[in-house]
Amino acid sequence: MNYKMMGRFLAMITLLDAIFMVPSLVIAVVEEDARAMFGFGWTILLTSVASGVVLLLCRKARVRFYAREGMISVGLGWIIMSLIGALPFWISREIPHYLDAFFETVSGFTTTGASILTNVEGLGDSMLYWRSFTHWIGGMGVLVFLLAVVPASGKGSGFTMHLLRAESPGPNVGKLVPRMRQTAMILYILYIILTVLDVIFLLFGGMSALEAVCTAFGTAGTGGFGVKNDSIAGYSPYIQNVCTVFMLLFGVNFSCYYMLILGRFREVFRDEELRFYLGMIVGSIALIALNVRGMFSSWGETLRHVAFQVATIITTTGFATTNFDLWPTFSKTILIILMFCGACAGSTGGGFKCGRVLLLFKSLNRNVQKTLNPQKIKVVRNNGHMISEKVLDNLHIYLIAYVFLLLVSIFIVSLDGQSLTTTTTSVIACFNNIGPGFDAVGPVENYHMFSPLAKLVLIFDMLAGRLEIFPILLLCARSTWKKLI
Amino acid sequence: MKIVIAGAGKVGVMLTKKLLAEGYEITLIDHTQQVLDACADRFDVIGVYGNCASMNTLLEADIKKTDLLIAVAGEDEINLLCCMTAHGINPNIHTIARIRNPEYADQLYQMRDTFALSLIVNPERQAAMEIERLLKYPGFLRRDTFAKGRVEIVELKVMENSVLCDAALSSLSDLIKCKILVCAVRRGSVVYAPDGNFVMEKGDHLYVTAASGELTKLLKNLGVITHKVKRVIICGGGKVGFYLAYRLSKTGTQVELIEQRRERCIELANYLPEVSVVNGDASNQMFLESEGIEQCDALVALTSFDEMNMIISLYAQSYQVEQVITKIDHTDNPTIQDILGLGSLVNPKELCxxxxxxxxxxxxxxxxxxxxxxxxxxxxxxxxxxxxxxxxxxxxxxxxxxxxxxxxxxxxxxxxxxxxxxxxxxxxxxxxxxxxxxxxxxxxxxxxxxxx
Missing domain, CATH: 3.30.70.1450 (Regulator of K+ conductance, C-terminal domain)
Structure with missing residues (x-):
């Protein structure tokens, strides 16, 4: 394995991490928050020096970079990035235990939004900003950012595809344009434009600048860290509706937006995954609204809350405007189904992804037909293109790994002795990068009461969920670290 | 500039590598998903699956905004159709087609004009021309011409008994008494940009710039015998073999063409009446001996297997054939070729x-x-x-x-x-x-x- 090249890569990621902390440091300095200044200052200093040393040591790296190195770099990169991102919370003593700080940061970068903080409003502005900013970075992916800003050297241009594939969600990751770097840039430009629009709309609703920016970051990354203890519930209906719309927008595959810009409306309109996603949303809103109609004063209010809750769960954001833990079981079940389903592939959302669910249905349908008529040849098609058997195989393996990890995690977390609902939904919510579950981890509760072991398992789940299992699972495999394959 | 390459075969991949290094945006089209996936993994390109001559595939490859289409798919007709279809969609596009069937060889220019192609490449014909040029000056492993044929860069190997062996570059002009410039020296796989103090060793490859008129003098002063090549054995009657035999027979060289397939031999004998076509296995020692390998001035190994070509060449060298030229299609193992000391190598795909x-x-x-x-x-x-x-x-x-x-x-x-x-x-x-x-x-x- 090419350790020097990996070292270089990881050092670049940590350096980027330090650069991302600069705005938080500036906020801390402006607000004369000594503890935060201390936390960010030391972290930035230590990280830059360490990355500099590693970069220097690894400067003569061979450029050869294969799938193996790519996958491992992505997995390790995310862990190291979170370890460093947790330092400001810990050094400033805002979060006294390092594991808690790590949990909070992983939850940020993986856009989960599960928090161990009982009083969010007690944090300083710079800390709140950093917490939300991790969502924004994690949403589109830090490596995609790296690909967009770091010029790919002519010799090693091949390795970039492995990285994009490892970090971008979806069963069939492709490029928008031939050049990797331009693809990454287009993605980030779209991301920035949508985020800025969101900020503007929120500012119109009377939010303060910091609140608007933090909420927009949480929405854009489909993360869910709020700046208030009651999430979005305390804000005006207008702001809640803005959030609903933008959450749903960020849950759409970004290549759809690119095609809209290119004027290929028909393709976007005919996109099967988008139709499935919208269908799920409309159907769920209708069913839940009928089910909970008595709990709110008017139909308007019902629709607003239901739409918000459906959007926040299907896009795996995790904001809340009402305590949906109190809803009837039928509605809660729909929400749990939405938790698994997740947003579109190629969006910032998590979960199993609509695209995958759709392909699974098609694959199932095919095999049913094959069982009835063994001679029948049928291919699985998506948007008029044949899906290769390799992709389908990977999809089935992904499902197996997904279910298996989910069960093992629930098994370990159950040692904590929480209720069955708490145990299962906490794992489901972390694995699908949502944040709130039901019962003791419901929308108005949080994760502080879990034992360190359970927290570690949930951290693993969040990372595995965000990176689509394999980059993280690989790190645990013995064959990964063997010299010969 | 945006480039679409249709066909991800050997030439397609080699082109992708070269053009990517120059900073172009490349889209590859191929009708095998596996090949495409492998390319997308190795290179920073986008792959489009499908038949490159179909309009839908071309549209998917964004042909409307493409500046150049290079059609290097397996079949000539597909390449032509691909370029024509692309031209129909985007009249401003430049198109390059690979046409390799010898039956079309005489109409390449008409085809270029009729189908509005920008360039037609024919790797086999080009390789044949290259071999013909090499045969003119035995002693050079390779020749590249510039300035309308007035300047050449030639490759020389320093032999053990050569005057160049262990001589410093500064003494070069005294040794060979003509004005040349050594612009690079390759020792093993390391390339040096030499100065006057550089001492040449046995086995070095020199890359020499000289005026074309000086070449004969250069060879004479180096002590390399340069009588005209009169009798050539060509092993392998594929496309390159055909083109080469045809061209050589026009210049009055005595050509013997060895081909294994009987039907192909009859075909060749029909097309090339002046050439003596022999049906037999060129890798067979006895057979080559009976065909008079000892009396020939040059042997060209052009079978479709690199390994076979190398063995035939080694065998020819053991018979002291003055000039041996080997066709190589795979460029992945230059080290082996160097260890074997094969002499002149010609790679049609690279030329193309x-x-x-x-x-x-x-x-x-x-x-x-x-x-x-x-x-x-x-x-x-x-x-x-x-x-x-x-x-x-x-x-x-x-x-x-x-x-x-x-x-x-x-x-x-x-x-x-x-x-x-x-x-x-x-x-x-x-x-x-x-x-x-x-x-x-x-x-x-x-x-x-x-x-x-």
């Missing part, structure tokens, strides 16, 4: 790629672009030919006052048709043709890029 890259560069910028590009020394070095126009900098200044980029060497200046190997007093003038030698990783888009 170089021609296309030359066209792309010329297309990229019309002013000051290189007229010719040749890569040599296992692709580590490049020689480029420029014609100086009004925009050329530093005209009239002596070369010793100019600062050039690192690893850039001015190999030759041709003025009014007279090639000169420049020294510090020479200078550039408008309308000169200049040959520049550089390391292959330095991309010179225009002449002025050579200045630091």
């Amino acid at each position: 790629c170089n021609q296309i890259v030359r066209y792309v560069r010329a297309m990229g910028n019309t002013s000051g672009a290189a007229l010719a590009v040749h890569s040599f020394a296992e692709g580590q070095m490049e020689a480029l030919e420029f014609r100086l126009d009004d925009e050329a900098l530093h005209c009239g200044e002596p070369l010793r006052d100019l600062t050039l980029r690192k690893n850039v060497l001015i190999a030759c200046i041709t003025r009014h048709g007279r090639p000169v190997i420049p020294d510090g007093n020479a200078s550039f003038e408008k309308d000169d043709t200049v040959v520049i030698v550089t390391r292959a990783d330095i991309v010179l888009r225009q002449f002025n890029d050579i200045f630091a």
Whole structure:
């Protein structure tokens, strides 16, 4: 394995991490928050020096970079990035235990939004900003950012595809344009434009600048860290509706937006995954609204809350405007189904992804037909293109790994002795990068009461969920670290 | 500039590699998903699955916004149809098609005009021409010509008993009594840009720039016998073999063409009445002996297997055949070829790629672009030919006052048709043709890029 090249890569990621902390440091300095200044200052200093040393040591790296190195770099990169991102919370003593700080940061970068903080409003502005900013970075992916800003050297241009594939969600990751770097840039430009629009709309609703920016970051990354203890519930209906719309927008595959810009409306309109996603949303809103109609004063209010809750769960954001833990079981079940389903592939959302669910249905349908008529040849098609058997195989393996990890995690977390609902939904919510579950981890509760072991398992789940299992699972495999394959 | 390459075969992949290094945006089309996936993993390109001649596939490859289409799929007809369809969708597109069927060889120019192609490449025919040029001067492993054939860069191997062995470069002009310039030396797989103190060793490959007129003199003074090649054995009656036999027989050379398949032999005998076509297995020692390998001046190994070609060549060398030329299709193992000491190697696919890259560069910028590009020394070095126009900098200044980029060497200046190997007093003038030698990783888009 090419350790020097990996070292270089990881050092670049940590350096980027330090650069991302600069705005938080500036906020801390402006607000004369000594503890935060201390936390960010030391972290930035230590990280830059360490990355500099590693970069220097690894400067003569061979450029050869294969799938193996790519996958491992992505997995390790995310862990190291979170370890460093947790330092400001810990050094400033805002979060006294390092594991808690790590949990909070992983939850940020993986856009989960599960928090161990009982009083969010007690944090300083710079800390709140950093917490939300991790969502924004994690949403589109830090490596995609790296690909967009770091010029790919002519010799090693091949390795970039492995990285994009490892970090971008979806069963069939492709490029928008031939050049990797331009693809990454287009993605980030779209991301920035949508985020800025969101900020503007929120500012119109009377939010303060910091609140608007933090909420927009949480929405854009489909993360869910709020700046208030009651999430979005305390804000005006207008702001809640803005959030609903933008959450749903960020849950759409970004290549759809690119095609809209290119004027290929028909393709976007005919996109099967988008139709499935919208269908799920409309159907769920209708069913839940009928089910909970008595709990709110008017139909308007019902629709607003239901739409918000459906959007926040299907896009795996995790904001809340009402305590949906109190809803009837039928509605809660729909929400749990939405938790698994997740947003579109190629969006910032998590979960199993609509695209995958759709392909699974098609694959199932095919095999049913094959069982009835063994001679029948049928291919699985998506948007008029044949899906290769390799992709389908990977999809089935992904499902197996997904279910298996989910069960093992629930098994370990159950040692904590929480209720069955708490145990299962906490794992489901972390694995699908949502944040709130039901019962003791419901929308108005949080994760502080879990034992360190359970927290570690949930951290693993969040990372595995965000990176689509394999980059993280690989790190645990013995064959990964063997010299010969 | 956006380029679509249709066909991800050997040429397609080699082109992708070369053009990517020059910074173009590349879309690959192929009808095998596996091949496409492998390419997308190795290179920074986008892959489109489908038949490259179908309009839908081309539209998916964004042909409307593409500047150049290179059709190098398996079949000639598909390539043609692909270019025509693309032209129908986007009239401004440049198209390059690979046409390799010998039956079309005589109508290439008409086809180019009829189907509005920008360029037709025929790797096998090009390889045959290259081999023919090599046969003219036995002793050179390779020849690249510049300035309308007036200047050449030739590859020489230093033999054990040669006067060059253990001589310093500074004594070179005394030894061979003609004006040449050694622009690169390859020892093993390491390429040196030598200065006067460089001492040549046995087994070194020298890359020498010389005026074409000096070549005979150079060979004579080096002690290499240079009588005309009169009798050639060609092993393998494929496309290259056919073209080569045809061209050689036109110049009055006695050609013997060995081919294994009987039907193909009859075909060849019909097309090439002056050539003696023999049906037999060229890898068979006894057979080659009976065909008179000892009496031939040159042997060209052109079967479709690289390994077979290498063995035939080694065998020919053991019979002291003066010139042995080997066709190689895979470029992945240059080390083996070097250990075996095979002599001249010809790679049709690489020749074809170089021609296309030359066209792309010329297309990229019309002013000051290189007229010719040749890569040599296992692709580590490049020689480029420029014609100086009004925009050329530093005209009239002596070369010793100019600062050039690192690893850039001015190999030759041709003025009014007279090639000169420049020294510090020479200078550039408008309308000169200049040959520049550089390391292959330095991309010179225009002449002025050579200045630091």
